[in-house]
Amino acid sequence: MTLITPMDWSPIWISLETSLAATLITLAAGLAAAAWRERRAGPAMALVDGLFLLPLVLPPTVVGFFLLLLFGRHGPLGKLLLRLGATVVFSWPATVIAAAVVSFPLMYLTARAALEQVDLRYLEAARTLGASEWRVFREVALPLAWPGVLAGTILSFARAFGEFGATLMLAGNIPGKTATIPIAIYFAVEADDIRRAVAWCLIDVAISLALLGGLYYWAHAPGPGRARLERR
Amino acid sequence: MALEIQIAKKLPDFTLDVSFATGDDPLAILGPSGSGKTMLLRCVAGLERPDRGRIALHDRTLTDTERRIHIPARHRRVGLLFQHYALFPHRTVAENIAFGLRHLAGEERAHRLALLMERMHLTGLERRYPRELSGGEQQRVALARALSIEPEALLLDEPLSALDTHLRSRVEAQLQETFAGYRRPALLVTHNIEEAYRLGRELLVLSRGRVAAFGPKEEIFRRPPTVEVARLTGCKNFSRARMISENLAEAVDWGCQLRVAQALPRPAVQVGIRAHHIDFVESSPGAAPEDNVFPCWLVRSSETPFRITLYLHLHRPPGASSEAHLQAEVFKEKWQRFRERPLPWHVRLSPESLFLLPE
Numbered sequence: 001m002t003l004i005t006p007m008d009w010s011p012i013w014i015s016l017e018t019s020l021a022a023t024l025i026t027l028a029a030g031l032a033a034a035a036w037r038e039r040r041a042g043p044a045m046a047l048v049d050g051l052f053l054l055p056l057v058l059p060p061t062v063v064g065f066f067l068l069l070l071f072g073r074h075g076p077l078g079k080l081l082l083r084l085g086a087t088v089v090f091s092w093p094a095t096v097i098a099a100a101v102v103s104f105p106l107m108y109l110t111a112r113a114a115l116e117q118v119d120l121r122y123l124e125a126a127r128t129l130g131a132s133e134w135r136v137f138r139e140v141a142l143p144l145a146w147p148g149v150l151a152g153t154i155l156s157f158a159r160a161f162g163e164f165g166a167t168l169m170l171a172g173n174i175p176g177k178t179a180t181i182p183i184a185i186y187f188a189v190e191a192d193d194i195r196r197a198v199a200w201c202l203i204d205v206a207i208s209l210a211l212l213g214g215l216y217y218w219a220h221a222p223g224p225g226r227a228r229l230e231r232r
Numbered sequence: 233m234a235l236e237i238q239i240a241k242k243l244p245d246f247t248l249d250v251s252f253a254t255g256d257d258p259l260a261i262l263g264p265s266g267s268g269k270t271m272l273l274r275c276v277a278g279l280e281r282p283d284r285g286r287i288a289l290h291d292r293t294l295t296d297t298e299r300r301i302h303i304p305a306r307h308r309r310v311g312l313l314f315q316h317y318a319l320f321p322h323r324t325v326a327e328n329i330a331f332g333l334r335h336l337a338g339e340e341r342a343h344r345l346a347l348l349m350e351r352m353h354l355t356g357l358e359r360r361y362p363r364e365l366s367g368g369e370q371q372r373v374a375l376a377r378a379l380s381i382e383p384e385a386l387l388l389d390e391p392l393s394a395l396d397t398h399l400r401s402r403v404e405a406q407l408q409e410t411f412a413g414y415r416r417p418a419l420l421v422t423h424n425i426e427e428a429y430r431l432g433r434e435l436l437v438l439s440r441g442r443v444a445a446f447g448p449k450e451e452i453f454r455r456p457p458t459v460e461v462a463r464l465t466g467c468k469n470f471s472r473a474r475m476i477s478e479n480l481a482e483a484v485d486w487g488c489q490l491r492v493a494q495a496l497p498r499p500a501v502q503v504g505i506r507a508h509h510i511d512f513v514e515s516s517p518g519a520a521p522e523d524n525v526f527p528c529w530l531v532r533s534s535e536t537p538f539r540i541t542l543y544l545h546l547h548r549p550p551g552a553s554s555e556a557h558l559q560a561e562v563f564k565e566k567w568q569r570f571r572e573r574p575l576p577w578h579v580r581l582s583p584e585s586l587f588l589l590p591e
Contacts, residue, residue: 121318124279127305128312129332130381139331143322 007196010176011184012203014095018167018180019160022099026156029100030107031149035137038115056105063102064169071097071170094171095178099160106155114148115141147219154215161208181207235385235417239275239285239295243268248275248282248441258411258418260432260449262425262464268441269421270315273387276419277312278305289385289417311383315390317374319362325349325373326358332380344380352376352406368399375410386418392427407431425466429453437461459589462504468559469510473503473588481588486546486557490524493583502589507541509585510560512570513578524583527576531556540567544579 033052037045055063071078071088081088088094118141126136142149164182171178173187181204188197233253240249248268263269274280276287278294281302287295289310294303319328329348333341349355352372362370371391378386391407392400408431411418422428428435428449435449445452445461456462459470471485481492483503490503513525528544531554535541543556550556560579570577 119318121314121316122320124277124305125312125314125318125320125377126331127279128277128308128310128381129377130306130309130335131331132306135334140320144320 007199008175011179011181011200012207014092014176014178015161015180015182016207018092018095018099018163019157021096022103022160022163023153023157025096025100026103026107026160027149027153030104030111030152030156031142033104033108034111034115035141038112052108053105055102060102060163060165061169064098064166067094067098067101067166067170089170090172090174090178092171092177095167095180098166098170099163102163102166103156103159106159107152110152110155111145111149114145114152117148118144150219154212157215158208158212161211234290235276235419236286236288237272237276239272239282239287241271241275241280241282241285243271243441246441248272250438250441250443251285252436252443252446254417254419254434256415256417257433258420258431259434259436260428261419261421261436261438262428263421263423263438264464265423267438269423269438270389272438273312273389273419273421276385277310277387278303278308279312292384309381309384311378311381311386313371313374313378313386313388313391316394317362317370319370319373319377321362324359324361325354325365328362328373329354329376329380332377348376348380366399367395368403371395371403372406375407379410384416386414386416388418388420390422391420392422392424404430425464437464439464455587456504456589459502459504462587462589466506467504467587468507469557470502470504470589471557473501475501479583488526488546490581490586491583492586492588494588503586504589505558505581505586507559507561509582510544510558511580511582512560512562512566513580524581524586525578526581528558528579529575530577535564539563542567544577546579549575 037048037052068089069075071081071094073079073082073087073089078088088097122140122144123136126140131139162182163180164186167178167180168183168186173179173183179187181200185197185200185204188194188200234255236253238251240247242248245266246268248271250268250272261269261272271280275282275295282295282297284297285295286293286297289308292303293299293301294308294310295301320331323331326345326349330341330345333344336344346355349358352375354369354372354376357365357369357373362373365373371394375391388407392403395403404427411431420428420431422431432449434447435445435452436443437445437452439460444464445457452461453465456465456467462470471483473484473490474482476482476489479492479494481490481501481503482488483490492503526546528546529549531543531545531550533540533542539561542560542562544558544560545554546557558579
C-alpha cells in the first residue's frame with residue numbers, strides 16, 4: 001500500500017537543518033549565559049539557574065505551549081513580530097526555536113561546568129598581561145574549556161535532533177516545512193502507515209549513529225581534534 | 233619612592249595591614265606560608281581590592297579606596313610571575329610570550345618576541361608547549377611573558393619553589409641577571425630565608441599580615457628587632473634574659489650569666505644566638521667568666537650532607553628527660569676534629585654574636 005505513495009524525503013533535511021541551526025543558537029546563547037552566570041553569586045542566581053534549566057524539567061508539550069503563548073498572535077513576542085510583518089508559529093523558524101529552547105539547558109549546564117573547571121590563575125595571568133575581558137574569555141577560558149563545550153554541543157545537537165513535543169505545539173506538521181523526522185514518524189503511526197513509520201525510525205537511528213559516531217571519532221582520532229583535547 | 237603601598241585587607245585568620253615604600257631595587261618579602269605575602273602581591277597586581285588604602289607606582293595611583301580608584305589589572309602594567317607560572321597550556325612558548333605583545337604591529341611584535349626569547353635563553357623552543365618544558369624553562373617563559381608588557385613593576389610569587397634543588401641555583405642566577413637589567417621596583421615573595429637574602433637588596437619580614445621588620449637585609453639579619461623576626465630569619469636559640477649590669481645578662485633558660493656587647497634597658501628581654509655562631513673551643517679551666525665559655529654535653533644530633541646539628545645540654549650531663557639548651561650547627565670537617573674528644577665539650581657564646589631582643 002505504501003509503495004504506491006512515493007516517499008517524501010524532506011523530513012531528513014528539515015531535521016538536519018533545524019538541529020544544526022538550533023545547535024548554533026544554543027551554543028552561542030548557552031556560552032553567553034554560562035559566562036555571564038559564572039561571575040555572579042547570590043540567592044537571586046538560584047532563580048536564574050532554575051529558569052535556565054526549566055526546559056529540561058518541564059514536559060516538552062508544556063514548553064511548546066509556553067512558546068505558543070509567547071509567539072502566538074496575542075503573545076508579546078508574536079505581536080512584536082507581527083508588526084514587523086513576520087509570523088513564527090507554524091513556520092520553519094518555529095522548529096528551530098523549539099529545538100533551541102529544549103536543548104539550551106544541556107549546553108548551559110555543560111558549558112558552565114567546563115568554564116568553572118578552568119584554573120582561575122590562567123585568567124588572572126591574561127589580565128595582568130593587558131587582555132580585555134573579552135580576550136580573556138575568547139583566547140584563554142574558551143580554549144581551555146573547549147572539550148567540555150564540545151561535549152555540550154554534541155548533547156545539544158542530539159537533543160535538538162530528537163525534539164518532538166515542543167516542535168509539534170509551536171510548528172505543527174506542515175510537510176516540506178516543519179515536518180521533522182520525529183513528527184513524520186508520529187503522523188505515520190497515526191495514519192496506521194506502519195511501514196513508513198518503521199522506515200523513518202531506521203533512518204533516524206542510522207543518522208543519529210552516523211553523526212554521533214563521526215563526532216566521537218573526530219574528537220578522539222589523531223589529528224587536530226585530538227590535539228585540541230590533549231592540550232589541556 | 234617608586235612603589236608606595238599602604239593597604240589593609242581582612243583575611244580569614246588575620247588582617248593584612250602593611251605600609252612601606254620601595255625604590256628600584258628588588259625587595260624580598262619573607263614570611264611563613266599564610267602570612268599574607270601572596271595577597272599583598274595580588275593587591276598590587278590589581279587582582280584583589282584592599283579594604284582600604286593606597287598603592288602608587290611612579291606617581292601613578294593604582295588603588296586608592298578613599299578616592300574610589302581601582303585601576304583594573306590589565307591597565308596596571310605590573311608583571312606578575314605566578315607561583316606555578318600559570319603558563320597557558322594550550323599555547324606554545326612563542327604564543328605565551330606574545331600574549332602580552334598583542335598591541336604591537338606585526339613586525340615590531342616579532343622583533344620584540346625574538347628579543348625576549350633570546351634574553352631568556354629560550355631561542356629554539358618557540359613551538360614547544362609548556363608541558364614539554366623543564367621546570368627551569370617554564371620559569372624563563374613565565375618571566376619572559378611577564379616582561380613582555382614592559383612592566384613598571386615586577387612581582388614574583390615564590391619564583392623558585394616549584395623547582396628541583398639542582399635547578400634552583402641556575403634559575404636564581406637568571407633571576408639576578410634579570411633584576412640587574414631591570415632597575416624598576418620588584419617584589420619577591422618567598423618563605424626561604426636564603427633565597428630572600430640572596431635575591432633581595434632590602435628585606436621585609438611579614439608575619440600574620442604585619443610588617444615585622446623592613447630595611448637593609450644585612451641589618452635585619454645582624455640585629456633582628458624582635459624575637460619573631462629573629463625566629464623568622466632562622467635563629468634557633470632563645471633564652472629569657474635579665475640585665476644584671478650594663479653588659480652582663482642572666483640567661484634564665486640557659487642557667488648562666490653572659491657578657492653581652494649591647495645593653496638593653498628593658499626588663500623583659502630574650503637573648504638569642506644563631507646555631508652556626510656557636511663556637512666550639514678547647515677546654516680551658518682557667519677561662520674567665522666573661523669569655524662566655526660553658527661546658528656542654530651532647531643530647532642528640534642530626535646530619536645533613538655537609539653539616540651537622542648538635543643539640544647540647546649546658547653545665548651538667550643531661551638527665552633522662554632533659555631537653556637540649558642549645559642547637560649548634562657546624563661543618564662536618566670541623567666536627568671531625570672534636571667529635572672524639574671526651575665530654576664535656578666547651579662552647580663559646582661570643583658577645584658579638586648574641587643579640588638581646590625585646591619580648
